[in-house]
Amino acid sequence: METILDQQIVTTREIVTMHTPPAQPGFLGQDHTARAIIQTDFDHSDPFIILMDDQLDKKNDEPVGGPHPHAGFETVTLILEGELGDTEHTMKAGDFQIMTAGSGIVHTETIDRKMKMRILQMWLNLPKQERWAQPRVQDIVLENVPKLINDEQEIRVYSGSFAGLTSPIQNYVPLIVADLQLKPGAQTSRQLPASYTAFLYVIDGSVSIGNDQSTLREGQVGWLNRMSGDGLSELKLLAGEGGVRVILYAAQPQQDPIVSYGPFIADTQDEIRELYRDFRQGKMNHVSTLPQDRQIVY
Template identity: 55%
Template structure:
Protein backbone atom coordinates (compact mmCIF):
# COMPACT_ATOMS: atom_id res chain seq x y z
CA UNK A 1 0.00 0.00 0.00
CA UNK A 2 1.31 3.43 -0.95
CA UNK A 3 2.37 5.84 1.79
CA UNK A 4 -0.40 8.38 2.38
CA UNK A 5 0.54 12.04 2.57
CA UNK A 6 -1.10 14.28 5.14
CA UNK A 7 -0.49 17.67 6.72
CA UNK A 8 2.30 17.62 9.30
CA UNK A 9 2.44 21.38 9.92
CA UNK A 10 0.80 24.55 8.64
CA UNK A 11 1.13 28.28 9.23
CA UNK A 12 0.20 31.69 7.86
CA UNK A 13 3.34 33.71 7.00
CA UNK A 14 3.23 37.35 8.06
CA UNK A 15 3.56 40.29 5.68
CA UNK A 16 6.65 42.46 6.09
CA UNK A 17 8.10 45.53 4.40
CA UNK A 18 10.38 44.35 1.58
CA UNK A 19 13.84 45.69 0.79
CA UNK A 20 12.72 47.25 -2.53
CA UNK A 21 10.81 50.09 -0.89
CA UNK A 22 7.23 51.02 -0.11
CA UNK A 23 5.75 49.05 -3.01
CA UNK A 24 7.34 45.76 -1.88
CA UNK A 25 5.57 43.46 0.58
CA UNK A 26 7.39 40.24 1.42
CA UNK A 27 6.48 37.04 3.23
CA UNK A 28 8.92 34.33 4.34
CA UNK A 29 7.22 31.11 3.25
CA UNK A 30 10.17 28.87 4.14
CA UNK A 31 12.85 29.84 6.63
CA UNK A 32 12.83 27.08 9.23
CA UNK A 33 15.63 24.86 10.51
CA UNK A 34 17.28 23.44 7.39
CA UNK A 35 17.31 19.96 8.93
CA UNK A 36 13.52 20.08 8.70
CA UNK A 37 13.19 21.78 5.32
CA UNK A 38 16.09 20.10 3.40
CA UNK A 39 16.59 20.59 0.42
CA UNK A 40 14.74 23.91 0.71
CA UNK A 41 16.72 26.73 2.34
CA UNK A 42 14.47 29.77 1.95
CA UNK A 43 11.37 30.69 -0.02
CA UNK A 44 10.31 34.33 -0.30
CA UNK A 45 6.94 35.57 -1.53
CA UNK A 46 7.62 39.01 -3.01
CA UNK A 47 4.64 41.20 -3.91
CA UNK A 48 5.90 44.18 -5.88
CA UNK A 49 3.72 47.15 -6.84
CA UNK A 50 6.17 49.82 -7.93
CA UNK A 51 4.64 53.07 -9.20
CA UNK A 52 7.70 55.30 -9.74
CA UNK A 53 10.88 55.44 -11.79
CA UNK A 54 13.37 55.45 -8.91
CA UNK A 55 15.80 52.49 -9.39
CA UNK A 56 15.74 49.83 -6.66
CA UNK A 57 17.70 46.62 -6.30
CA UNK A 58 20.94 46.13 -8.21
CA UNK A 59 23.74 43.65 -8.93
CA UNK A 60 24.67 41.19 -6.17
CA UNK A 61 26.46 37.84 -5.82
CA UNK A 62 25.36 34.30 -4.97
CA UNK A 63 27.24 31.02 -4.60
CA UNK A 64 26.78 27.46 -3.34
CA UNK A 65 23.08 26.92 -4.17
CA UNK A 66 20.37 27.48 -6.81
CA UNK A 67 17.68 30.15 -7.03
CA UNK A 68 14.36 28.81 -8.30
CA UNK A 69 12.08 31.64 -9.43
CA UNK A 70 8.41 31.45 -10.38
CA UNK A 71 6.36 34.51 -11.32
CA UNK A 72 2.98 33.63 -9.85
CA UNK A 73 1.13 36.70 -11.12
CA UNK A 74 1.72 39.94 -13.00
CA UNK A 75 4.88 41.06 -14.74
CA UNK A 76 8.22 42.06 -13.25
CA UNK A 77 10.05 44.50 -15.51
CA UNK A 78 13.77 44.58 -14.70
CA UNK A 79 16.71 45.98 -16.63
CA UNK A 80 18.06 42.52 -17.54
CA UNK A 81 15.85 39.77 -16.11
CA UNK A 82 12.17 40.58 -16.73
CA UNK A 83 9.55 37.87 -16.16
CA UNK A 84 5.86 37.44 -17.00
CA UNK A 85 3.19 35.37 -15.26
CA UNK A 86 4.03 31.67 -15.42
CA UNK A 87 7.70 32.15 -16.29
CA UNK A 88 10.13 29.91 -14.42
CA UNK A 89 13.88 30.16 -13.99
CA UNK A 90 16.60 28.17 -12.22
CA UNK A 91 19.93 29.90 -11.69
CA UNK A 92 22.72 27.63 -10.50
CA UNK A 93 24.95 30.00 -8.55
CA UNK A 94 27.44 27.20 -7.90
CA UNK A 95 31.03 28.46 -7.79
CA UNK A 96 29.87 32.06 -7.72
CA UNK A 97 27.93 34.44 -9.95
CA UNK A 98 26.67 38.01 -10.01
CA UNK A 99 23.19 38.84 -11.25
CA UNK A 100 21.23 42.07 -11.51
CA UNK A 101 17.74 42.70 -10.20
CA UNK A 102 17.29 46.40 -10.90
CA UNK A 103 13.73 47.70 -11.24
CA UNK A 104 13.65 51.27 -12.55
CA UNK A 105 10.08 51.69 -13.81
CA UNK A 106 6.52 50.92 -12.66
CA UNK A 107 5.86 47.19 -12.40
CA UNK A 108 3.49 44.87 -10.57
CA UNK A 109 3.94 41.18 -9.91
CA UNK A 110 4.20 38.37 -7.39
CA UNK A 111 7.41 36.36 -7.36
CA UNK A 112 8.22 33.18 -5.46
CA UNK A 113 12.00 32.82 -5.17
CA UNK A 114 13.38 29.66 -3.60
CA UNK A 115 16.91 28.95 -2.42
CA UNK A 116 17.59 25.28 -3.14
CA UNK A 117 20.64 23.47 -1.78
CA UNK A 118 23.12 21.76 -4.07
CA UNK A 119 24.54 18.28 -3.45
CA UNK A 120 27.98 18.51 -1.89
CA UNK A 121 29.65 17.18 -5.05
CA UNK A 122 27.92 19.92 -7.08
CA UNK A 123 28.20 22.79 -4.58
CA UNK A 124 30.73 24.62 -6.78
CA UNK A 125 29.30 23.69 -10.18
CA UNK A 126 29.80 26.01 -13.13
CA UNK A 127 27.08 28.69 -12.98
CA UNK A 128 24.09 28.09 -15.23
CA UNK A 129 20.78 29.79 -16.04
CA UNK A 130 17.71 27.89 -17.23
CA UNK A 131 14.70 29.78 -18.56
CA UNK A 132 11.33 28.07 -19.03
CA UNK A 133 8.88 30.62 -20.39
CA UNK A 134 5.18 30.32 -19.59
CA UNK A 135 4.19 29.14 -23.08
CA UNK A 136 6.67 26.25 -22.89
CA UNK A 137 5.57 24.88 -19.51
CA UNK A 138 4.13 21.32 -19.74
CA UNK A 139 0.41 21.33 -18.94
CA UNK A 140 -2.16 18.69 -18.01
CA UNK A 141 -5.91 19.42 -18.05
CA UNK A 142 -8.31 16.68 -17.02
CA UNK A 143 -11.67 16.50 -15.23
CA UNK A 144 -11.47 19.99 -13.77
CA UNK A 145 -7.86 19.59 -12.59
CA UNK A 146 -5.15 21.67 -14.23
CA UNK A 147 -1.42 21.14 -13.64
CA UNK A 148 1.43 23.33 -14.85
CA UNK A 149 4.69 21.49 -14.29
CA UNK A 150 7.81 23.62 -13.94
CA UNK A 151 10.28 21.02 -12.67
CA UNK A 152 10.38 17.23 -12.35
CA UNK A 153 7.73 14.69 -13.33
CA UNK A 154 4.13 14.54 -12.12
CA UNK A 155 0.77 13.24 -13.35
CA UNK A 156 2.24 11.78 -16.53
CA UNK A 157 4.06 14.92 -17.67
CA UNK A 158 7.70 16.00 -17.32
CA UNK A 159 9.51 19.31 -17.34
CA UNK A 160 12.62 19.72 -19.52
CA UNK A 161 14.63 21.63 -16.88
CA UNK A 162 17.78 20.00 -15.52
CA UNK A 163 18.10 19.32 -11.80
CA UNK A 164 21.05 18.65 -9.53
CA UNK A 165 18.60 17.96 -6.69
CA UNK A 166 15.48 16.00 -7.74
CA UNK A 167 12.77 18.68 -7.59
CA UNK A 168 9.07 18.94 -8.39
CA UNK A 169 7.50 22.38 -8.75
CA UNK A 170 3.90 22.47 -9.96
CA UNK A 171 0.96 24.84 -10.03
CA UNK A 172 -2.27 22.92 -9.42
CA UNK A 173 -5.72 24.31 -10.13
CA UNK A 174 -8.79 22.48 -8.86
CA UNK A 175 -12.29 23.45 -9.93
CA UNK A 176 -14.88 23.80 -7.17
CA UNK A 177 -15.70 20.37 -5.77
CA UNK A 178 -12.97 18.64 -7.77
CA UNK A 179 -10.31 16.30 -6.41
CA UNK A 180 -7.14 14.57 -7.52
CA UNK A 181 -4.63 12.06 -6.17
CA UNK A 182 -1.00 12.58 -7.16
CA UNK A 183 1.92 10.18 -6.88
CA UNK A 184 5.05 11.64 -5.26
CA UNK A 185 8.29 9.96 -4.22
CA UNK A 186 7.68 9.07 -0.58
CA UNK A 187 11.11 10.31 0.54
CA UNK A 188 10.70 13.80 -0.97
CA UNK A 189 10.19 16.62 1.51
CA UNK A 190 7.12 18.53 0.28
CA UNK A 191 5.00 21.55 1.05
CA UNK A 192 2.07 23.43 -0.46
CA UNK A 193 1.45 27.17 -0.76
CA UNK A 194 -2.22 28.02 -1.32
CA UNK A 195 -2.72 31.03 -3.59
CA UNK A 196 -6.50 31.15 -3.31
CA UNK A 197 -9.37 28.95 -2.22
CA UNK A 198 -9.34 26.26 0.46
CA UNK A 199 -7.98 22.74 -0.10
CA UNK A 200 -8.44 19.55 1.89
CA UNK A 201 -5.33 17.38 2.23
CA UNK A 202 -5.27 13.59 2.49
CA UNK A 203 -7.82 11.06 3.62
CA UNK A 204 -8.35 13.06 6.83
CA UNK A 205 -9.32 16.11 4.71
CA UNK A 206 -7.16 18.45 6.75
CA UNK A 207 -7.92 22.02 5.71
CA UNK A 208 -5.35 24.40 4.26
CA UNK A 209 -6.66 27.89 3.51
CA UNK A 210 -5.67 30.76 1.22
CA UNK A 211 -2.14 32.12 1.79
CA UNK A 212 -1.22 29.31 4.20
CA UNK A 213 1.83 27.06 3.86
CA UNK A 214 1.37 23.38 4.64
CA UNK A 215 4.18 20.84 5.08
CA UNK A 216 3.42 17.21 4.31
CA UNK A 217 4.62 14.15 6.16
CA UNK A 218 7.18 12.01 4.35
CA UNK A 219 8.90 8.66 4.58
CA UNK A 220 12.52 7.51 4.47
CA UNK A 221 11.50 4.75 2.07
CA UNK A 222 12.40 4.97 -1.62
CA UNK A 223 8.85 4.26 -2.72
CA UNK A 224 5.71 5.99 -3.97
CA UNK A 225 3.36 8.09 -1.87
CA UNK A 226 -0.13 9.41 -2.61
CA UNK A 227 -1.21 13.01 -2.13
CA UNK A 228 -4.96 13.51 -2.16
CA UNK A 229 -6.27 17.04 -2.79
CA UNK A 230 -9.93 18.08 -2.55
CA UNK A 231 -11.39 21.49 -3.42
CA UNK A 232 -14.28 22.96 -1.48
CA UNK A 233 -17.07 25.19 -2.82
CA UNK A 234 -14.71 27.43 -4.74
CA UNK A 235 -11.80 27.02 -7.12
CA UNK A 236 -8.38 26.32 -5.63
CA UNK A 237 -4.98 27.44 -6.88
CA UNK A 238 -1.84 26.20 -5.17
CA UNK A 239 1.88 25.66 -5.72
CA UNK A 240 3.43 22.32 -4.78
CA UNK A 241 7.15 22.00 -4.01
CA UNK A 242 8.72 18.58 -3.44
CA UNK A 243 12.43 17.76 -3.33
CA UNK A 244 14.78 15.01 -2.25
CA UNK A 245 16.62 15.80 1.02
CA UNK A 246 20.39 15.76 0.66
CA UNK A 247 21.18 15.06 4.33
CA UNK A 248 24.25 17.31 4.18
CA UNK A 249 24.74 20.26 6.56
CA UNK A 250 25.19 23.74 5.14
CA UNK A 251 26.56 27.08 6.36
CA UNK A 252 24.54 30.15 5.36
CA UNK A 253 25.73 33.76 5.49
CA UNK A 254 24.42 36.67 3.46
CA UNK A 255 24.11 35.71 -0.22
CA UNK A 256 26.24 32.59 0.10
CA UNK A 257 25.78 28.92 1.04
CA UNK A 258 28.77 26.68 1.78
CA UNK A 259 29.87 23.50 3.54
CA UNK A 260 32.24 25.29 5.96
CA UNK A 261 32.51 28.80 7.42
CA UNK A 262 35.95 29.50 5.93
CA UNK A 263 34.50 28.94 2.45
CA UNK A 264 32.08 31.82 3.06
CA UNK A 265 34.96 34.20 3.75
CA UNK A 266 36.69 33.12 0.52
CA UNK A 267 33.49 33.81 -1.42
CA UNK A 268 33.32 37.34 -0.03
CA UNK A 269 36.94 37.89 -1.05
CA UNK A 270 36.31 36.54 -4.55
CA UNK A 271 33.39 38.94 -4.97
CA UNK A 272 35.30 41.95 -3.64
CA UNK A 273 38.21 41.29 -6.01
CA UNK A 274 36.00 40.85 -9.06
CA UNK A 275 36.50 37.11 -9.46
CA UNK A 276 32.79 36.40 -10.00
CA UNK A 277 31.38 36.89 -13.48
CA UNK A 278 27.93 38.22 -14.26
CA UNK A 279 25.46 35.49 -15.21
CA UNK A 280 24.81 37.29 -18.51
CA UNK A 281 28.49 36.75 -19.44
CA UNK A 282 28.29 32.96 -18.97
CA UNK A 283 29.19 30.72 -21.93
CA UNK A 284 26.28 30.20 -24.33
CA UNK A 285 25.93 26.54 -23.34
CA UNK A 286 25.31 27.63 -19.72
CA UNK A 287 22.30 29.79 -20.59
CA UNK A 288 19.49 27.48 -21.64
CA UNK A 289 16.13 28.72 -22.91
CA UNK A 290 13.55 26.00 -23.49
Protein backbone atom coordinates in the same frame (compact mmCIF):
# COMPACT_ATOMS: atom_id res chain seq x y z
CA MET B 1 -3.46 5.16 5.70
CA GLU B 2 -1.79 2.76 3.26
CA THR B 3 -3.11 1.44 -0.05
CA ILE B 4 -1.69 -1.08 -2.51
CA LEU B 5 -0.89 0.32 -5.95
CA ASP B 6 0.89 -1.77 -8.60
CA GLN B 7 1.99 -4.18 -5.85
CA GLN B 8 3.55 -1.34 -3.84
CA ILE B 9 2.43 -0.11 -0.47
CA VAL B 10 1.60 3.57 -0.93
CA THR B 11 1.19 5.86 2.07
CA THR B 12 -1.13 8.85 1.83
CA ARG B 13 0.52 12.19 2.49
CA GLU B 14 -0.99 14.18 5.35
CA ILE B 15 -0.41 17.69 6.67
CA VAL B 16 1.81 17.59 9.75
CA THR B 17 2.48 21.32 10.14
CA MET B 18 0.69 24.38 8.82
CA HIS B 19 1.19 28.09 9.28
CA THR B 20 0.26 31.46 7.80
CA PRO B 21 3.37 33.52 6.97
CA PRO B 22 2.82 37.18 7.90
CA ALA B 23 3.59 40.00 5.48
CA GLN B 24 6.75 41.90 6.40
CA PRO B 25 8.30 45.07 4.93
CA GLY B 26 10.52 44.09 1.98
CA PHE B 27 14.02 45.34 1.20
CA LEU B 28 12.87 47.22 -1.92
CA GLY B 29 11.10 49.97 0.01
CA GLN B 30 7.61 50.84 1.17
CA ASP B 31 5.91 49.33 -1.89
CA HIS B 32 7.41 45.88 -1.20
CA THR B 33 6.01 43.21 1.13
CA ALA B 34 7.58 39.81 1.66
CA ARG B 35 6.41 36.59 3.27
CA ALA B 36 8.89 33.97 4.48
CA ILE B 37 7.17 30.74 3.47
CA ILE B 38 9.72 28.43 5.11
CA GLN B 39 9.65 28.87 8.87
CA THR B 40 11.35 25.70 10.04
CA ASP B 41 14.90 24.54 10.67
CA PHE B 42 16.87 23.38 7.65
CA ASP B 43 17.02 19.87 9.14
CA HIS B 44 13.29 19.66 8.49
CA SER B 45 13.09 21.65 5.23
CA ASP B 46 16.17 20.09 3.54
CA PRO B 47 16.92 20.74 0.66
CA PHE B 48 14.77 23.91 0.75
CA ILE B 49 16.67 26.77 2.39
CA ILE B 50 14.34 29.74 2.06
CA LEU B 51 11.28 30.64 -0.01
CA MET B 52 10.00 34.20 -0.24
CA ASP B 53 6.67 35.38 -1.57
CA ASP B 54 7.58 38.88 -2.77
CA GLN B 55 4.83 41.32 -3.74
CA LEU B 56 5.61 44.73 -5.17
CA ASP B 57 3.16 47.50 -6.03
CA LYS B 58 5.63 50.09 -7.31
CA LYS B 59 4.13 53.55 -7.74
CA ASN B 60 7.12 55.48 -9.10
CA ASP B 61 9.96 55.19 -11.62
CA GLU B 62 12.83 55.22 -9.11
CA PRO B 63 15.08 52.18 -9.70
CA VAL B 64 15.17 49.55 -6.96
CA GLY B 65 17.21 46.39 -6.71
CA GLY B 66 20.40 45.95 -8.69
CA PRO B 67 23.31 43.54 -9.20
CA HIS B 68 24.23 41.14 -6.39
CA PRO B 69 26.16 37.87 -6.01
CA HIS B 70 25.18 34.32 -5.07
CA ALA B 71 27.14 31.10 -4.63
CA GLY B 72 26.73 27.59 -3.30
CA PHE B 73 23.05 26.98 -4.14
CA GLU B 74 20.34 27.46 -6.79
CA THR B 75 17.63 30.10 -7.04
CA VAL B 76 14.25 28.75 -8.14
CA THR B 77 11.93 31.51 -9.38
CA LEU B 78 8.28 31.38 -10.41
CA ILE B 79 6.60 34.57 -11.64
CA LEU B 80 2.99 34.82 -10.49
CA GLU B 81 2.28 38.37 -11.67
CA GLY B 82 4.11 41.13 -13.53
CA GLU B 83 7.60 40.98 -15.03
CA LEU B 84 11.17 40.59 -13.82
CA GLY B 85 14.40 41.17 -15.70
CA ASP B 86 15.86 43.61 -18.19
CA THR B 87 15.72 44.36 -21.90
CA GLU B 88 17.92 41.35 -22.68
CA HIS B 89 15.79 38.86 -20.77
CA THR B 90 12.40 39.42 -19.16
CA MET B 91 10.42 36.82 -17.24
CA LYS B 92 6.64 37.19 -17.35
CA ALA B 93 3.75 35.70 -15.38
CA GLY B 94 3.90 31.91 -15.54
CA ASP B 95 7.59 31.78 -16.48
CA PHE B 96 10.08 29.80 -14.41
CA GLN B 97 13.84 29.89 -13.87
CA ILE B 98 16.48 27.87 -12.08
CA MET B 99 19.80 29.67 -11.69
CA THR B 100 22.65 27.48 -10.50
CA ALA B 101 24.88 29.94 -8.65
CA GLY B 102 27.38 27.18 -7.88
CA SER B 103 30.92 28.55 -7.74
CA GLY B 104 29.64 32.12 -7.87
CA ILE B 105 27.67 34.42 -10.13
CA VAL B 106 26.39 38.00 -10.16
CA HIS B 107 22.90 38.72 -11.44
CA THR B 108 20.77 41.84 -11.71
CA GLU B 109 17.18 42.29 -10.63
CA THR B 110 16.44 45.97 -11.22
CA ILE B 111 12.91 47.43 -11.39
CA ASP B 112 12.85 50.97 -12.76
CA ARG B 113 9.20 51.68 -13.54
CA LYS B 114 5.72 51.49 -12.04
CA MET B 115 4.45 47.94 -11.86
CA LYS B 116 2.72 45.27 -9.84
CA MET B 117 4.70 42.11 -9.40
CA ARG B 118 4.54 38.90 -7.40
CA ILE B 119 7.22 36.23 -7.43
CA LEU B 120 8.06 33.10 -5.50
CA GLN B 121 11.83 32.73 -5.17
CA MET B 122 13.49 29.85 -3.40
CA TRP B 123 17.03 29.02 -2.40
CA LEU B 124 17.60 25.32 -3.08
CA ASN B 125 20.60 23.56 -1.58
CA LEU B 126 23.05 21.90 -3.95
CA PRO B 127 24.41 18.42 -3.21
CA LYS B 128 27.78 18.68 -1.47
CA GLN B 129 29.60 17.26 -4.50
CA GLU B 130 27.95 19.88 -6.75
CA ARG B 131 28.29 22.87 -4.40
CA TRP B 132 30.79 24.61 -6.70
CA ALA B 133 29.31 23.57 -10.05
CA GLN B 134 29.75 25.90 -13.00
CA PRO B 135 27.01 28.55 -12.98
CA ARG B 136 24.07 27.88 -15.26
CA VAL B 137 20.67 29.46 -15.97
CA GLN B 138 17.63 27.55 -17.21
CA ASP B 139 14.41 29.28 -18.24
CA ILE B 140 11.12 27.83 -19.33
CA VAL B 141 8.38 30.13 -20.60
CA LEU B 142 4.73 29.56 -19.74
CA GLU B 143 3.81 28.38 -23.24
CA ASN B 144 6.35 25.54 -23.05
CA VAL B 145 5.60 24.30 -19.54
CA PRO B 146 4.23 20.71 -19.62
CA LYS B 147 0.55 20.87 -18.70
CA LEU B 148 -2.54 18.79 -18.11
CA ILE B 149 -5.87 20.56 -18.62
CA ASN B 150 -9.36 19.10 -18.34
CA ASP B 151 -12.77 20.10 -17.03
CA GLU B 152 -11.72 19.80 -13.39
CA GLN B 153 -8.08 20.77 -13.20
CA GLU B 154 -5.11 22.52 -14.73
CA ILE B 155 -1.67 21.26 -13.73
CA ARG B 156 1.64 22.73 -14.87
CA VAL B 157 4.90 20.98 -14.03
CA TYR B 158 7.88 23.31 -13.98
CA SER B 159 10.45 20.90 -12.61
CA GLY B 160 10.64 17.12 -12.23
CA SER B 161 7.95 14.56 -13.02
CA PHE B 162 4.42 14.75 -11.65
CA ALA B 163 0.91 13.84 -12.82
CA GLY B 164 2.34 12.05 -15.86
CA LEU B 165 4.19 15.19 -16.98
CA THR B 166 7.95 15.74 -17.09
CA SER B 167 9.71 19.09 -17.27
CA PRO B 168 12.82 19.50 -19.47
CA ILE B 169 14.60 21.37 -16.63
CA GLN B 170 17.86 19.67 -15.61
CA ASN B 171 18.20 19.15 -11.86
CA TYR B 172 21.13 18.55 -9.54
CA VAL B 173 18.62 17.86 -6.76
CA PRO B 174 15.54 15.83 -7.69
CA LEU B 175 12.90 18.57 -7.52
CA ILE B 176 9.19 18.84 -8.30
CA VAL B 177 7.60 22.26 -8.71
CA ALA B 178 3.98 22.15 -9.88
CA ASP B 179 1.18 24.70 -10.15
CA LEU B 180 -2.17 23.01 -9.49
CA GLN B 181 -5.48 24.72 -10.17
CA LEU B 182 -8.62 22.78 -9.30
CA LYS B 183 -12.22 23.77 -10.00
CA PRO B 184 -14.69 24.01 -7.07
CA GLY B 185 -15.16 20.58 -5.48
CA ALA B 186 -12.68 18.89 -7.83
CA GLN B 187 -10.53 16.05 -6.55
CA THR B 188 -7.17 14.73 -7.70
CA SER B 189 -4.85 12.01 -6.46
CA ARG B 190 -1.21 12.03 -7.56
CA GLN B 191 1.95 10.13 -6.68
CA LEU B 192 5.06 11.55 -5.03
CA PRO B 193 8.30 9.81 -4.07
CA ALA B 194 7.78 8.92 -0.42
CA SER B 195 11.20 10.22 0.67
CA TYR B 196 10.74 13.72 -0.74
CA THR B 197 10.39 16.71 1.56
CA ALA B 198 7.16 18.32 0.37
CA PHE B 199 4.89 21.25 1.13
CA LEU B 200 1.97 23.13 -0.41
CA TYR B 201 1.44 26.89 -0.59
CA VAL B 202 -2.06 28.14 -1.37
CA ILE B 203 -2.19 31.12 -3.74
CA ASP B 204 -5.98 31.34 -3.97
CA GLY B 205 -8.98 29.46 -2.60
CA SER B 206 -8.81 26.46 -0.28
CA VAL B 207 -7.92 22.77 -0.43
CA SER B 208 -8.28 19.72 1.81
CA ILE B 209 -5.39 17.26 1.90
CA GLY B 210 -5.12 13.54 2.53
CA ASN B 211 -7.43 11.22 4.41
CA ASP B 212 -7.43 13.59 7.37
CA GLN B 213 -8.90 16.32 5.14
CA SER B 214 -6.79 19.02 6.77
CA THR B 215 -7.72 22.30 5.07
CA LEU B 216 -5.33 24.96 3.81
CA ARG B 217 -6.59 28.39 2.79
CA GLU B 218 -5.15 31.28 0.82
CA GLY B 219 -1.77 32.33 2.18
CA GLN B 220 -1.25 29.16 4.22
CA VAL B 221 1.60 26.65 4.02
CA GLY B 222 1.19 22.95 4.76
CA TRP B 223 4.15 20.61 5.28
CA LEU B 224 3.52 16.97 4.44
CA ASN B 225 4.67 13.89 6.29
CA ARG B 226 7.73 12.17 4.84
CA MET B 227 8.71 8.51 4.74
CA SER B 228 12.03 6.75 4.23
CA GLY B 229 12.87 4.40 1.40
CA ASP B 230 12.40 4.46 -2.36
CA GLY B 231 8.66 3.89 -2.48
CA LEU B 232 5.80 6.11 -3.55
CA SER B 233 3.28 8.16 -1.64
CA GLU B 234 -0.13 9.47 -2.62
CA LEU B 235 -1.14 13.14 -2.57
CA LYS B 236 -4.92 13.55 -2.34
CA LEU B 237 -6.39 17.00 -2.91
CA LEU B 238 -9.99 18.20 -2.69
CA ALA B 239 -10.71 21.77 -3.78
CA GLY B 240 -12.95 23.98 -1.67
CA GLU B 241 -16.14 25.72 -2.75
CA GLY B 242 -14.25 28.44 -4.60
CA GLY B 243 -11.69 26.15 -6.18
CA VAL B 244 -7.98 26.42 -5.44
CA ARG B 245 -4.63 27.38 -6.85
CA VAL B 246 -1.79 25.77 -4.92
CA ILE B 247 1.93 25.42 -5.58
CA LEU B 248 3.60 22.11 -4.75
CA TYR B 249 7.29 21.93 -3.87
CA ALA B 250 8.84 18.50 -3.31
CA ALA B 251 12.49 17.42 -3.40
CA GLN B 252 14.90 14.76 -2.23
CA PRO B 253 16.67 15.83 0.99
CA GLN B 254 20.47 15.88 0.67
CA GLN B 255 21.38 15.54 4.38
CA ASP B 256 24.37 17.85 3.95
CA PRO B 257 24.85 20.52 6.64
CA ILE B 258 25.24 24.06 5.36
CA VAL B 259 26.71 27.37 6.45
CA SER B 260 24.68 30.40 5.40
CA TYR B 261 25.77 34.01 5.45
CA GLY B 262 24.44 36.88 3.35
CA PRO B 263 24.01 35.82 -0.29
CA PHE B 264 26.19 32.72 0.04
CA ILE B 265 25.79 29.08 1.09
CA ALA B 266 28.88 27.00 1.85
CA ASP B 267 30.21 24.08 3.87
CA THR B 268 32.48 26.12 6.17
CA GLN B 269 32.97 29.68 7.43
CA ASP B 270 36.33 29.78 5.64
CA GLU B 271 34.55 29.18 2.34
CA ILE B 272 32.15 32.03 3.10
CA ARG B 273 35.13 34.37 3.62
CA GLU B 274 36.68 33.18 0.34
CA LEU B 275 33.44 33.88 -1.52
CA TYR B 276 33.29 37.44 -0.20
CA ARG B 277 36.91 37.94 -1.18
CA ASP B 278 36.28 36.62 -4.70
CA PHE B 279 33.30 38.95 -5.10
CA ARG B 280 35.20 42.02 -3.89
CA GLN B 281 38.07 41.20 -6.24
CA GLY B 282 35.76 40.93 -9.24
CA LYS B 283 36.28 37.20 -9.74
CA MET B 284 32.56 36.44 -10.05
CA ASN B 285 31.23 36.96 -13.55
CA HIS B 286 27.83 38.40 -14.36
CA VAL B 287 25.19 35.93 -15.49
CA SER B 288 24.91 37.75 -18.83
CA THR B 289 28.48 36.69 -19.67
CA LEU B 290 27.79 32.97 -19.39
CA PRO B 291 28.40 31.05 -22.63
CA GLN B 292 25.27 30.18 -24.57
CA ASP B 293 25.39 26.53 -23.55
CA ARG B 294 25.05 27.68 -19.92
CA GLN B 295 22.04 29.90 -20.70
CA ILE B 296 19.32 27.44 -21.60
CA VAL B 297 15.81 28.43 -22.70
CA TYR B 298 13.13 25.78 -23.16
